[in-house]
Amino acid sequence: MCGIVGYIGKKEKKSLIINGLKELEYRGYDSAGLAVLKDEELSFFKAVGKLNNLANKCENFESNGLGLAIGHTRWATHGKPNEINAHPHLGQYSCVIHNGIIENYKELKEKLEKEGVSFLSQTDTEVIVALFEHYAKNLEAWQAFEKCVHELRGAFAILLISKKDKEKIFFAKNAAPLIVGKNAQNELFFSSGDAPLIGHCEDVIYLEDLSFGYASKDELTIYENNKLKTPVFTKLPQDKSYAQKDGFRFFMEKEIYEQSRVLSEVLMGRVEGGEIVFDELKDENLKELSEITLCACGTSYHAALASAYLFERVAKVKTKVEIASEFRYKDALITPNSLFIVISQSGETADTLEALKIAKQKGAKTFAICNVDNSSIVRLAHLSILTRAGIEKGVASTKAFASQMLTLWAISLYIAKEKGFDIHEHLQALLHTPNVVVVSPTLHERIRRLSKRYLDGHGFFFIGRDVFYPLALEGALKLKELSYLHAEGYASGEMKHGPIALADSKLYTIALMPQHLLYEKVKSNVEELIARDSTLLCISALDFDLSDDLIKINPQKHYMNEFFEMMLVLQLLALEISIRLGNDVDMPRNLAKSVTVE
Ligand code: G6P
Numbered sequence: 001m002c003g004i005v006g007y008i009g010k011k012e013k014k015s016l017i018i019n020g021l022k023e024l025e026y027r028g029y030d031s032a033g034l035a036v037l038k039d040e041e042l043s044f045f046k047a048v049g050k051l052n053n054l055a056n057k058c059e060n061f062e063s064n065g066l067g068l069a070i071g072h073t074r075w076a077t078h079g080k081p082n083e084i085n086a087h088p089h090l091g092q093y094s095c096v097i098h099n100g101i102i103e104n105y106k107e108l109k110e111k112l113e114k115e116g117v118s119f120l121s122q123t124d125t126e127v128i129v130a131l132f133e134h135y136a137k138n139l140e141a142w143q144a145f146e147k148c149v150h151e152l153r154g155a156f157a158i159l160l161i162s163k164k165d166k167e168k169i170f171f172a173k174n175a176a177p178l179i180v181g182k183n184a185q186n187e188l189f190f191s192s193g194d195a196p197l198i199g200h201c202e203d204v205i206y207l208e209d210l211s212f213g214y215a216s217k218d219e220l221t222i223y224e225n226n227k228l229k230t231p232v233f234t235k236l237p238q239d240k241s242y243a244q245k246d247g248f249r250f251f252m253e254k255e256i257y258e259q260s261r262v263l264s265e266v267l268m269g270r271v272e273g274g275e276i277v278f279d280e281l282k283d284e285n286l287k288e289l290s291e292i293t294l295c296a297c298g299t300s301y302h303a304a305l306a307s308a309y310l311f312e313r314v315a316k317v318k319t320k321v322e323i324a325s326e327f328r329y330k331d332a333l334i335t336p337n338s339l340f341i342v343i344s345q346s347g348e349t350a351d352t353l354e355a356l357k358i359a360k361q362k363g364a365k366t367f368a369i370c371n372v373d374n375s376s377i378v379r380l381a382h383l384s385i386l387t388r389a390g391i392e393k394g395v396a397s398t399k400a401f402a403s404q405m406l407t408l409w410a411i412s413l414y415i416a417k418e419k420g421f422d423i424h425e426h427l428q429a430l431l432h433t434p435n436v437v438v439v440s441p442t443l444h445e446r447i448r449r450l451s452k453r454y455l456d457g458h459g460f461f462f463i464g465r466d467v468f469y470p471l472a473l474e475g476a477l478k479l480k481e482l483s484y485l486h487a488e489g490y491a492s493g494e495m496k497h498g499p500i501a502l503a504d505s506k507l508y509t510i511a512l513m514p515q516h517l518l519y520e521k522v523k524s525n526v527e528e529l530i531a532r533d534s535t536l537l538c539i540s541a542l543d544f545d546l547s548d549d550l551i552k553i554n555p556q557k558h559y560m561n562e563f564f565e566m567m568l569v570l571q572l573l574a575l576e577i578s579i580r581l582g583n584d585v586d587m588p589r590n591l592a593k594s595v596t597v598e
Helices: 013-022 051-057 107-114 126-136 142-149 240-244 251-257 259-267 298-313 350-361 376-378 401-416 422-434 440-451 468-483 492-497 521-530 558-579
Strands: 004-009 031-038 041-048 068-075 094-102 152-160 165-174 178-182 187-192 203-204 213-217 219-223 225-231 291-296 317-323 339-346 365-370 383-386 459-464 487-491 509-512 535-540 549-552
Touching: 004 013, 004 094, 004 152, 004 165, 004 317, 013 031, 013 051, 013 068, 013 126, 031 051, 031 107, 031 152, 031 558, 041 051, 041 094, 068 094, 068 152, 068 165, 094 126, 107 126, 126 142, 126 350, 142 165, 142 213, 142 259, 165 187, 178 219, 251 259, 251 558, 259 401, 259 422, 291 298, 291 350, 298 339, 298 401, 298 468, 339 350, 350 365, 350 376, 365 376, 365 401, 376 383, 401 422, 401 558, 422 558, 440 549, 440 558, 459 468, 459 492, 459 521, 468 509, 468 558, 487 492, 492 521, 509 558, 521 535, 535 558
Parallel strands: 291 317, 291 339, 339 365, 365 383, 459 487, 459 509, 509 535, 535 549
Antiparallel strands: 004 068, 004 187, 031 041, 031 068, 094 152, 152 165, 165 213, 178 187, 178 203, 213 219, 219 225
16 A cells, blocks of 8 residues: 655655655555655655656755655545645644554544644545644644654554654554664665665664654664663565565465455444444435446456345345446346446456446446546546555455455445444454454465365366355456466356266365355255265365365354455465466466456
8 A cells, every 4th residue: 555765864865765665666556745854944745646746746856965854655545646635744844644544533633623723635644743733832742743643543654754853753653564774874764665675774673563753863762562662673685576575475475465454444434333434425325225236347246246145135225246248238227226336446447437337327326346546437436435455466356355345245234224224243243354364374384285186177166155156256266367277166056957067086176165154055065066076175164074175264253254264265275276386376377457458
């Protein structure tokens, strides 16, 4: 998502910051900015779009000699990607950059507004600098910063500079990465990732959560959990591509591991005081909805299929699902008072975009569930909800799918609540989901070892029922995208109507057997396959003696939590099989991340 760099030293600061931000470009961003504090002067620049735009804006600016500099690339979460919302955010004499989400920004903003503070941007970040300056009226800068940090809730990596104390960069870190680096020339660096630091410094500190402090030319003060900590530096690995992948072998693997954090971000600000909140939907009357159509391609289509079960079961709205390339030409009927929701990671998929245009022309109310703000689909739809997955580099979608599923599930709960249904159990499960997708080393190792048995055969069937049927489709898609082996997803009750004819020991069946949804039904379907000698890999929280292999998931209380854990297993299985086959995991043959042609 966003990127942060900071610097204290004598080198030319503008180019140092822009070059640092370039190293974080791979994370994706839609605007950028920088600020330099030297002597009495605080200079700042912001630009929408690529870093070149920022470089053009400050073409004639240079800053040599001892000073402070901070820079940021922003991926919009609160507020559009425009210059006002780009970081740094300014107060009267200070400015701040921030990654993450300040969960309680609304209450802080209201409190400050009552004190007469006015805000320019729609971001959560601006409250940080406003709160700091509010306290700095009566306190020293460091004390004001400390007080300010103690009031922030949520995820943040923050750098703040202020004319009130021209020698220090103030920093804070909780649940978002922040690294401090130093070199032999006594320069200090900050960054949200290793890559910008490589070549500039050899020694780093990866700050722990609940850390804050300040740095100057001669001093680094860190508090962790409110206790003063002696800074202990470690050696920085010097391989850039390794650094961009945070040490993972592939971007896809990194993205699988990121899912827990991403899902926490999806939920930020969306569940408050036991209530589900969607600011984007507050002016919509969703109680009277007669029908929902979900429309998408590829993995996003699978998210549509799975969430359709939830819209019907939980929100009790009639829901149908359309493949965008089919919808375009079928002359579909749009019922009044119906809602047309397109789902797209990129927001640029040609078929989905066209389907959206058609539905809109026919008078449907349209929503976009999308990962990229300002994309064509977001711009066209009446209303959009961002999935907050951050840039996804692996062509095969993982964290984007997870974020779509969680967002759609949350929307179904929002509608259910509007209609007065009890959503308590679902809400508990929704909140628990980020914990379910944490990758345990034991699980990953078990899947890695098992994968060697599944490298050949004449085909794979992924089977499941209910929401686990679309998940089976997605598991099969992941495997075929990455391994080039033939894989199909099937509703497990359908196997007996044809596909079972293929069953023999070289037909591999991956069975999704959730404890809390139709377990006995899936079990009988699996037994039918075992009787025909198919090789069975079962994924379940329960023991199942008849299967050839079993991947045990953790016991969960809700079937949707089982859904997300099984999703993780299927992603890791496709990854490990593909690695063993020597394929290019991040860029499988013949595939494109964003398909902008019909
Ligand atoms: C391509 C990608 C898939 C993706 C599909 C839809 O085929 O390879 O991973 O699911 O497009 O993309 P969208 O950006 O609309 O979700």
